[in-house]
Amino acid sequence: MIKKIISVKGIGKFDQNFRALELKKFNIIYGENGRGKSTISAILRSLCSGDPGHILERQTLGSSSNQEVRVEIDKLGIAIFKDNRWNKLAQSLEIFDSWFIHNNVYSGTHIDIDHRMNLHEFVIGEEGVGYAKQIDECEIELKLISKDISENERMLNNHASRADLDVSNFINLIEEPDIDIDHQIENKIMEIDILKKAAEITKKPSMDFTSFPRISRSKLEDLLATTLTEIxxxxxxxxxxxxxxxxxxxxxxxxxxxxxxxxxxxxxxxxxxxxxxxxxxxxxxxxDNRYILLKQEINTFYNEIKNDLSERNLSTIYKIIISNNSLAEYWNQYIDFEYNTIDLDLIRDNWDLLRSRIDKYFLNKILNPLEPQELKSDILVPFRLHNFDIERINEYNSLIKEINIAIESKKKSVELDDLSKKQNELKVLNAKKIRFDKDIRILCKDHELLIEKKKQLTDQKKTARAGLDQYTIDVFERYESKINAYLEECGAEFRIDQIRTGYRGKRPSVSYLLSINETQVDPSNSETHAPSFKNTLSDGDKSTLAFIFFLSKLENDPNLHDKIIVFDDPISSLDSNRKNFTQQQILNLAQKCKQIIILSHDLKFTRDVYNDISGEVCTLIIKRSKSNSIIEKWDLETEARGDYFKNYDTIYDYINNGPLDDNHKREVAKTIRLVLEGYYRIKFPKDFGSKEWLGELLKKINKANESEPLFSMKDDYLELKAINDYSKKFHHDQNPGADLTPNDAELKSFATRTIKLIND
Structure with missing residues (x-):
C-alpha cells in the first residue's frame, strides 16, 4: 500500500510547492482537467514498470528543477526517482487510465498489432509471462544460431555462385562415387554443340505489318471548291x-x-x-497561267489519289493479310494468342466505292475547272468507311506487334529448349566438381550441424509455445466468460467471442471477435467500409470494453488482495447507466484489493462514490497555485452538502426520463441557473460569492485578464450566457412572466447543454 506521496518536483504542474500526502485504503483525488491528475497516474505507472519515460516526458516547462519523486510504500520503504531512475519498484500497482487504453486496447478508432501484443501480456499475468519468457529465450538463441548460419552460408555462397546455384541446392547435390566427372563434363559439352543447330521454328518468319493509304479529305474539299473569279x-x-x-x-x-x-x-x-x-x-x-496551274494541280492530286487507291496497293494489302493468316495458323500451334483477321471483301468494297466516288468528282472538275464543287453524302459516307478501315488496319497492326513479340520469345525458348536442358546437366556436373572438394565438404558439414541445432531450438520454442497456448486457453476461457458477464451487467449490446493467442509479431498477441446481433465482427479489420472496431462501437462502448478488459483481468488475478489499483477518469464517454456500473465495480474491488486510488474531474461521480464507501476515505483536491498545481485535503462531505447535487440530479433525471407535467418543466428551467451557480461557486470559491447571480459571474468572466482564474472560462462565455439568458426567463426576480411553460424540446436542449458544460 502507498502510505504517502512525500514529494514531487519538476514533473508536469508539480514543482517546488508540493506538500506531502498521506493516503488511506480508499482515496479520491478530484481535479479539473489540465491540473495534474494524469501526471500522478504517470508517476505511479513509472513506479510500477521502472520506465522513466513516463516521467521524463512530463518535465515542468520553464522550470530548472531536476525531476524527483519520493513515495513511501508499506513493507518496501521509500521509493525515490532521481537521476532518471527509481531505486526500487512497486510492481503490485495496476493502473487504468488513457495510457492503458491507448497501449493495450485501442488508439483513436483502430486496433493494431501492438495493442494486441500488450493486451496479451496484461491478461496472462506473471505466470503466463514466464512461458512467454521461455519463448523469448529461444528466440534469442535462434537469432544467434541464424547469424552463424548466415556467416557459414556467406562462405558457401562464394563457391555456390561459381556453380551458378543457390546455397541450398549446392549443399544438397548428391555425390556419385566411382564416376569420372571430368569425362562426363567433356561428353556433355559435345552434346550441347550438336543441339546448337538451327531448327525449323527458328527460321519461320514473323508476321508482317500492312499499310493503308490515308486520303486527305480536307485537301480534296479545298481543291474542288477552288475557282478563278478573274476568268x-x-x-x-x-x-x-x-x-x-x-x-x-x-x-x-x-x-x-x-x-x-x-x-x-x-x-x-x-x-x-x-x-x-x-x-x-x-x-x-x-x-491564263493561273488557269493552267489550277488544271495541273487538279490532275496532279487526282493522279496521287489514283496511285494511293490503285489496284497494286490493294493487292499488296491482300498478299500481306493472306500471308499473315497462314502464319497465324502455323504459330497458333506453338503460341496461345487470339488472331482476328481483316475482312478483305469489306476492304475491297469500301476501297472501290471511295475510288469511284473520287473519280466522279475529279472528272467533273477536270471538265469544269472553274466550277466549285462541294462534297456531298455520296462521297462523305465512303470517306467515313475508309477511315473506319484505317482504324481497323491500325488495330490489326497493333495485334501483329504483340503476336510478333510472342513469336520472337517462342523462337528463343525453342532455341534454348533442349539446349537448356543439356546445359543445365553440364551446370550440375560442374557444380558437383566444386561441391565435393575436400575443404568445401567441411563447410557443408558445419552447415548441417548448425541447421540441426536450429531445428532443436525451434522444437523447444514450439514446446514452450504449446505450454503458453494451453495456459492461455485456460486463462482466456475464464477471461472471456468474465468479460461477457460484465458486458451483460452494464447493458452492452455486444459480446466477445473466440479470444485466442496469435503469433503474428515479435511477441504473442491476443485476437478476439465482437458479436453484435449474432454477427461476428473482426475489430482489427482494416478493409474500407467493412464492419470493424471503428464503425461498430460507440465511444462509450469502446471505453466500456477497455474498462471491462481491465476489470476481468483483476477478477482472475490470484494476487488481487495485494494489488494497489488506480483509476484515472474511468467514466469518460459513459452514459448514466454505465457510470453507475463503473462506480459499483470500483466499490466491489475496494473490498478485495489492498488499496484504491481514484482520480476524477467529475464532481458528481466523486460525490456518489464517496457516499457509497464504507470505511475511512482520503479525499484530496488538485488546485491551481499560480502557474502550477498543489494537492490539498478536501472536505468532500461538506462540499456534498447543499442544493448543488440535488439540482444536478433534477436536470439529469429530466434529460433521461422526460417531464412529469408542466410544473416539472418549469422547475427544471429554474434549476438550470441554480445548478450552474452552485457548480461555479465550488469551482471558483474566491471569485463567485454565494449571493451573486450567474449574470454577475458572466460580467467578471468578460473582464478577466490572463492572470485571473476566471480567464479560463473565456471559451465558455458565449455558451454560458446563452444558457443564462434562457433560464432567467423562468425566475420571478428577473422576469414578471416567469410562470410560462417551457417548450419541452427547447428545455431538453438547454438542460443537455448545461450538463455538458459542467461535465466538460
Whole structure:
C-alpha cells in the first residue's frame, strides 16, 4: 500500500510547492482537467514498470528543477526517482487510465498489432509471462544460431555462385562415387554443340505489318471548291465550243501555243489583225497561267489519289493479310494468342466505292475547272468507311506487334529448349566438381550441424509455445466468460467471442471477435467500409470494453488482495447507466484489493462514490497555485452538502426520463441557473460569492485578464450566457412572466447543454 506521496518536483504542474500526502485504503483525488491528475497516474505507472519515460516526458516547462519523486510504500520503504531512475519498484500497482487504453486496447478508432501484443501480456499475468519468457529465450538463441548460419552460408555462397546455384541446392547435390566427372563434363559439352543447330521454328518468319493509304479529305474539299473569279465563264464556254465544233480536244494544246505567239494583235499564222476578236479574247482568258496551274494541280492530286487507291496497293494489302493468316495458323500451334483477321471483301468494297466516288468528282472538275464543287453524302459516307478501315488496319497492326513479340520469345525458348536442358546437366556436373572438394565438404558439414541445432531450438520454442497456448486457453476461457458477464451487467449490446493467442509479431498477441446481433465482427479489420472496431462501437462502448478488459483481468488475478489499483477518469464517454456500473465495480474491488486510488474531474461521480464507501476515505483536491498545481485535503462531505447535487440530479433525471407535467418543466428551467451557480461557486470559491447571480459571474468572466482564474472560462462565455439568458426567463426576480411553460424540446436542449458544460 502507498502510505504517502512525500514529494514531487519538476514533473508536469508539480514543482517546488508540493506538500506531502498521506493516503488511506480508499482515496479520491478530484481535479479539473489540465491540473495534474494524469501526471500522478504517470508517476505511479513509472513506479510500477521502472520506465522513466513516463516521467521524463512530463518535465515542468520553464522550470530548472531536476525531476524527483519520493513515495513511501508499506513493507518496501521509500521509493525515490532521481537521476532518471527509481531505486526500487512497486510492481503490485495496476493502473487504468488513457495510457492503458491507448497501449493495450485501442488508439483513436483502430486496433493494431501492438495493442494486441500488450493486451496479451496484461491478461496472462506473471505466470503466463514466464512461458512467454521461455519463448523469448529461444528466440534469442535462434537469432544467434541464424547469424552463424548466415556467416557459414556467406562462405558457401562464394563457391555456390561459381556453380551458378543457390546455397541450398549446392549443399544438397548428391555425390556419385566411382564416376569420372571430368569425362562426363567433356561428353556433355559435345552434346550441347550438336543441339546448337538451327531448327525449323527458328527460321519461320514473323508476321508482317500492312499499310493503308490515308486520303486527305480536307485537301480534296479545298481543291474542288477552288475557282478563278478573274476568268469568265463565257471565255471558257466559247473556247470549248469552238474546239468541239472545229477540232478535237487534242488540239487544245496547239491553240494554247498559238496564243503565246500573238504579238501586236496580229495573227502568228496569217499576219492579219485580231484586234477586237471575241474568240481571241476568249482564248487569252482561257489559257491564263493561273488557269493552267489550277488544271495541273487538279490532275496532279487526282493522279496521287489514283496511285494511293490503285489496284497494286490493294493487292499488296491482300498478299500481306493472306500471308499473315497462314502464319497465324502455323504459330497458333506453338503460341496461345487470339488472331482476328481483316475482312478483305469489306476492304475491297469500301476501297472501290471511295475510288469511284473520287473519280466522279475529279472528272467533273477536270471538265469544269472553274466550277466549285462541294462534297456531298455520296462521297462523305465512303470517306467515313475508309477511315473506319484505317482504324481497323491500325488495330490489326497493333495485334501483329504483340503476336510478333510472342513469336520472337517462342523462337528463343525453342532455341534454348533442349539446349537448356543439356546445359543445365553440364551446370550440375560442374557444380558437383566444386561441391565435393575436400575443404568445401567441411563447410557443408558445419552447415548441417548448425541447421540441426536450429531445428532443436525451434522444437523447444514450439514446446514452450504449446505450454503458453494451453495456459492461455485456460486463462482466456475464464477471461472471456468474465468479460461477457460484465458486458451483460452494464447493458452492452455486444459480446466477445473466440479470444485466442496469435503469433503474428515479435511477441504473442491476443485476437478476439465482437458479436453484435449474432454477427461476428473482426475489430482489427482494416478493409474500407467493412464492419470493424471503428464503425461498430460507440465511444462509450469502446471505453466500456477497455474498462471491462481491465476489470476481468483483476477478477482472475490470484494476487488481487495485494494489488494497489488506480483509476484515472474511468467514466469518460459513459452514459448514466454505465457510470453507475463503473462506480459499483470500483466499490466491489475496494473490498478485495489492498488499496484504491481514484482520480476524477467529475464532481458528481466523486460525490456518489464517496457516499457509497464504507470505511475511512482520503479525499484530496488538485488546485491551481499560480502557474502550477498543489494537492490539498478536501472536505468532500461538506462540499456534498447543499442544493448543488440535488439540482444536478433534477436536470439529469429530466434529460433521461422526460417531464412529469408542466410544473416539472418549469422547475427544471429554474434549476438550470441554480445548478450552474452552485457548480461555479465550488469551482471558483474566491471569485463567485454565494449571493451573486450567474449574470454577475458572466460580467467578471468578460473582464478577466490572463492572470485571473476566471480567464479560463473565456471559451465558455458565449455558451454560458446563452444558457443564462434562457433560464432567467423562468425566475420571478428577473422576469414578471416567469410562470410560462417551457417548450419541452427547447428545455431538453438547454438542460443537455448545461450538463455538458459542467461535465466538460
Amino acid at each position: 469568265s465563264k463565257d471565255a471558257e464556254k466559247n473556247t470549248l465550243d469552238h474546239i468541239n465544233r472545229h477540232m478535237d480536244y487534242k488540239d487544245e494544246a496547239w491553240i494554247q501555243k498559238g496564243v503565246e505567239y500573238i504579238k501586236d494583235d496580229k495573227c502568228p499564222f496569217c499576219g492579219q489583225t485580231v484586234f477586237g476578236s471575241e474568240l481571241i479574247k476568249a482564248y487569252q482568258s482561257y489559257f
